[in-house]
Amino acid sequence: MPPRAKLFPVKHVIALDVGGTGMKAALVGADGALLYEARRATGRERGAEAVVESILDFAADLRAYGEEHLGESAVAAGVAVPGIVDAENGIAVYASNLGWRDVPMRQLLGERLGGVPVALGHDVRTGGLAEGRIGAGKGADRFLFVPLGTGIAGAIGIAGTIEAGAHGYAGEIGHIVVRPDGPDCSCGQRGCLETLASASAVSRAWAAASGDPEADAADCAKAVESGDPAAVEVWRNAVDALAAGLVTALTLLDPRTLIIGGGLAEAGETLFTPLRAAVEERVTFQKLPHIAPAALGDTAGCLGAGLLAWDLLSTEVSA
Numbered sequence: 001m002p003p004r005a006k007l008f009p010v011k012h013v014i015a016l017d018v019g020g021t022g023m024k025a026a027l028v029g030a031d032g033a034l035l036y037e038a039r040r041a042t043g044r045e046r047g048a049e050a051v052v053e054s055i056l057d058f059a060a061d062l063r064a065y066g067e068e069h070l071g072e073s074a075v076a077a078g079v080a081v082p083g084i085v086d087a088e089n090g091i092a093v094y095a096s097n098l099g100w101r102d103v104p105m106r107q108l109l110g111e112r113l114g115g116v117p118v119a120l121g122h123d124v125r126t127g128g129l130a131e132g133r134i135g136a137g138k139g140a141d142r143f144l145f146v147p148l149g150t151g152i153a154g155a156i157g158i159a160g161t162i163e164a165g166a167h168g169y170a171g172e173i174g175h176i177v178v179r180p181d182g183p184d185c186s187c188g189q190r191g192c193l194e195t196l197a198s199a200s201a202v203s204r205a206w207a208a209a210s211g212d213p214e215a216d217a218a219d220c221a222k223a224v225e226s227g228d229p230a231a232v233e234v235w236r237n238a239v240d241a242l243a244a245g246l247v248t249a250l251t252l253l254d255p256r257t258l259i260i261g262g263g264l265a266e267a268g269e270t271l272f273t274p275l276r277a278a279v280e281e282r283v284t285f286q287k288l289p290h291i292a293p294a295a296l297g298d299t300a301g302c303l304g305a306g307l308l309a310w311d312l313l314s315t316e317v318s319a
């Protein structure tokens with residue numbers, strides 16, 4: 001075997017994806033290689049300040065790991081956080097599940113990481129960036145990423161970047177009203193897509209229909225596959241609502257690829273076959289996008305955070 005070329009030191013960035021209960025992190029090389037991966041709890045039961053402290057500690061430990069094992073410390077960091085994010089100013093504005101308000105995350109992280117550049121991103125938009133560039137949308141110039149989880153969100157991909165909107169609210173497809181007389185939504189409207197077609201909505205509907213309070217969306221998908229008529233009905237309602245919301249989105253955005261992720265997408269063709277048919281049935285003049293399952297799973301946010309960090313460096317060089 002030929003001796004391995006000595007690659008040290010290895011230039012890398014810190015990528016950190018902060019979720020409600022857990023954080024995923026990686027050290028990412030210039031070629032996108034994951035050089036080190038780690039997970040840690042947010043500690044949200046101890047309050048918002050403790051969460052911010054655990055993010056900063058995690059980042060500092062990742063920096064130290066790079067120094068020790070990769071021969072140098074990270075040259076930049078990218079961090080994805082939930083809720084409302086002011087990416088331009090690096091501020092984590094609000095997250096209902098973590099309880100913080102107006103945390104100057106970029107500044108705090110920069111101070112803990114020896115002054116390296118830090119990018120802050122919204123979790124779904126950051127995950128969408130990764131799906132669009134290196135995941136299911138690879139090569140698509142226009143895409144829409146829609147994860148169907150506890151709620152429904154969206155990331156609008158345009159020419160390699162994600163459109164955040166003028167106020168950071170672009171892509172909130174979960175709050176498109178598809179049934180004006182539908183269930184109340186936490187946002188204050190009624191019949192939002194998220195109340196009808198999120199994994200949580202399907203879980204609720206199937207728990208009620210099956211009489212088993214523990215039954216969830218994955219159980220519903222299994223029951224659909226075995227031909228249970230009650231499950232088929234619950235599933236059809238969700239798919240119809242989802243198709244209605246997606247057709248509104250594609251009428252507005254004309255994406256080339258529509259990437260569907262989150263817990264509900266794990267049902268595979270049980271979801272995708274009827275969904276493609278329902279979308280096709282609804283469109284008239286609109287062009288049908290390629291409808292594809294997300295490819296990166298729950299690593300999308302972390303991989304996207306790494307892309308944000310590397311983007312920051314290439315922007316700095318060219319600026």
Ligand SMILES: [Zn+2]
Pocket residue numbers: 174175176185186187188189192194
């Ligand atoms: Zn809503």
